[in-house]
Each structure stands twice: as structure tokens, then as C-alpha cells.
Amino acid sequence: MLNGHDLLGGHHHSTTGPGAATLQAMGQIDTHIETQQSAPSTLDLFDSVVPPAPSPSRQSGGETTFINATNATVAITTSSTAPVIAGLGKITPSANPNTVAKEQKKRIIVPTYSVNGGLDIKFNSNPRDARPSHLHSLIQPEEYEATINVINDNLKKYRNGKLDKACLVAGPLMIPLAVWGVRHNKKVKKSRLEIERSVEEFNDRMESERRNVRMFWNRVRSGGGGESYLSIEEVDSNYGGKSHKVD
Structure with missing residues (x-):
């Protein structure tokens, strides 16, 4: 007769007969199940984790x-x-475009053209040739033309005459050329002073009429590059500058 330990444990090896074989088989199945439950493999651990x-x-x-x-x-x-x-929308521009545009003053550039074979220049009095031609409404076209014509008339006596042209023609003799050089330098200096005087007269008239318009002689120094030019510009109402030439 089999005891309980033999039936449950399945470890009795001397039992014979068909029943013993069955019990032994059951014991092996139970033992296999216990082994799987008590010692799970590493792969089972990974498979069971979601x-x-x-x-x-x-x-x-x-x-x-x-x-x-x-x-x-x-x-x-x-x-x-x-x-x-973050914070990009809170950045404000350093300069206001309306302020920059407002600071740009209106300016009229008086053009020039060559005379006497390129030895002298004259100011163009035609308002349509001014830059810009609409004159920024700073001055009327008739007034612009009359003002420039007065300046040209005052400069006429300082242009190269027949004697100056004769000295240039006789240039290979050297002495006439030296004479022309001395006369030319004097005429250039007197012409510059005459332009500055005409500019001063125009500005005095604008100031007496309480108009915010001034004329400037933008003179380029020797060796500085570029050319001197005459301009008519808008100024502030409290403009008190007495010197109207710009070097």
C-alpha cells in the first residue's frame, strides 16, 4: 500500500505495476510545473512586462x-x-521709422554746366532742370529762376575773357601760361567770394520774410574729391546760423 508521501511527492522508484507508472507520470508532470513556477526564466520576465x-x-x-x-x-x-x-514679440525697434523720415530735410540741388570751353561754369536757372524739378514747394519757379540769374550775372566778370584764352593758346611759350595761371587763381577766389555774398543776400531776404528756407554753398576743399555745389534747403524755424557755406 502506498503512503501519502509516495502519492504526492512522486519520488518512490521501487513501485511496480500500471498504477505505479501512472503515478510516476503524474509526479513528473507536477514536478515540471513546480519547476516552471519556482524558477522563471529571464525571457519570461521580459515577456511578462508590458x-x-x-x-x-x-x-x-x-x-x-x-x-x-x-x-x-x-x-x-x-x-x-x-x-x-520666447519674448521675441516684446522686442521693440530702436528707431521709429516715422521719426527717421521726418528728420530728412527738403533740399534742392542747383545744377551747373560748362562755358568757355570748360574753363568756367554757370548755374542752370531753369527750374525744370533742378533736382528735384518740383522744388519741394520751398520756392516758386519764377523766384528760383530770378535768383539763379542774379548769381550768374554777378559771376560774369570773373570768368575767363579774351586775354585768358590768348594766354592758353600761347601755352608752349611758358610765360603766357604762367600769366594765365596767376589770373585764373585770382578769378577763382573772387568767384567764390561772390557766390558766398549772393548766398548771404538770399538768406537775409528769407529771414526777413520769416521763411524756413536757406541757400548753402557746399564748397569742396582742394584734394577732397567731388565738386562744390549750390543748394536751397529747408531749415528749422529756430535756425540761427550766420555762416551759410559748408566746407
């Missing part, structure tokens, strides 16, 4: 990275949305 949902990781430049803990794969997707910079 992998967590992939969590997105924000990257700079609008990219999102998904990391899968089970398969250790990385997927990168690029977003079409531009990155948002």
Missing part, C-alpha cells in the same frame, strides 16, 4: 524623438512649424 508607451522627447529646431524601451529604436520626425522664441 512595455511603456513611448514618450516624445522635444529637441531643438522643431524635431521630436520617440524612444522605444523594448526594441531600443529611435524615430525622428521633423515638424514644419518654426520654433517659437
Whole structure:
């Protein structure tokens, strides 16, 4: 007769007969089940764990990275949305465009043309040739033409005459050329002084009429490059400058 230990344990090896074989088989099955339950394998541990949902990781430049803990794969997707910079909308421009435009004064440039074979220049009195031709409404076209004609008439006596041209023709003799050089330098200096005097007269008239318009002789020094030019400009109401030439 079999005891309880033989039936449950299944470790009695001397039992014979069909029943013994059956019990032995049952004991092996139970033993196999206990072995599986008591010693789970490493693969079973990984299979029984539910992998967590992939969590997105924000990257700079609008990219999102998904990391899968089970398969250790990385997927990168690029977003079409531009990155948002915090505080960008609070930045204000340093200069107001309306203020910059307001600071630009109105200016009329009086053009010139050559006379006496390029030895002298005259101011163009035609308002349509002024830059700009609409004169910024600072001065009427008739007044502009009359003012420039007066300046040209005052400069006429300081232009090169017949004697100066004769000295240039006899240039190879050297002495006439030296004479022309001395006369030319004197005429240039007197012409400059006459222009400054005419500018002063125009500005005195504008000031007496309480008009915010002044004339300037923008003189370029020797070797400075460029050419001297005459301009009529808008000035502030409190303009008190007495010198109307710009070097």
C-alpha cells in the first residue's frame, strides 16, 4: 500500500505495476510545473512586462524623438512649424521709422554746366532742370529762376575773357601760361567770394520774410574729391546760423 508521501511527492522508484507508472507520470508532470513556477526564466520576465508607451522627447529646431524601451529604436520626425522664441514679440525697434523720415530735410540741388570751353561754369536757372524739378514747394519757379540769374550775372566778370584764352593758346611759350595761371587763381577766389555774398543776400531776404528756407554753398576743399555745389534747403524755424557755406 502506498503512503501519502509516495502519492504526492512522486519520488518512490521501487513501485511496480500500471498504477505505479501512472503515478510516476503524474509526479513528473507536477514536478515540471513546480519547476516552471519556482524558477522563471529571464525571457519570461521580459515577456511578462508590458512595455511603456513611448514618450516624445522635444529637441531643438522643431524635431521630436520617440524612444522605444523594448526594441531600443529611435524615430525622428521633423515638424514644419518654426520654433517659437520666447519674448521675441516684446522686442521693440530702436528707431521709429516715422521719426527717421521726418528728420530728412527738403533740399534742392542747383545744377551747373560748362562755358568757355570748360574753363568756367554757370548755374542752370531753369527750374525744370533742378533736382528735384518740383522744388519741394520751398520756392516758386519764377523766384528760383530770378535768383539763379542774379548769381550768374554777378559771376560774369570773373570768368575767363579774351586775354585768358590768348594766354592758353600761347601755352608752349611758358610765360603766357604762367600769366594765365596767376589770373585764373585770382578769378577763382573772387568767384567764390561772390557766390558766398549772393548766398548771404538770399538768406537775409528769407529771414526777413520769416521763411524756413536757406541757400548753402557746399564748397569742396582742394584734394577732397567731388565738386562744390549750390543748394536751397529747408531749415528749422529756430535756425540761427550766420555762416551759410559748408566746407
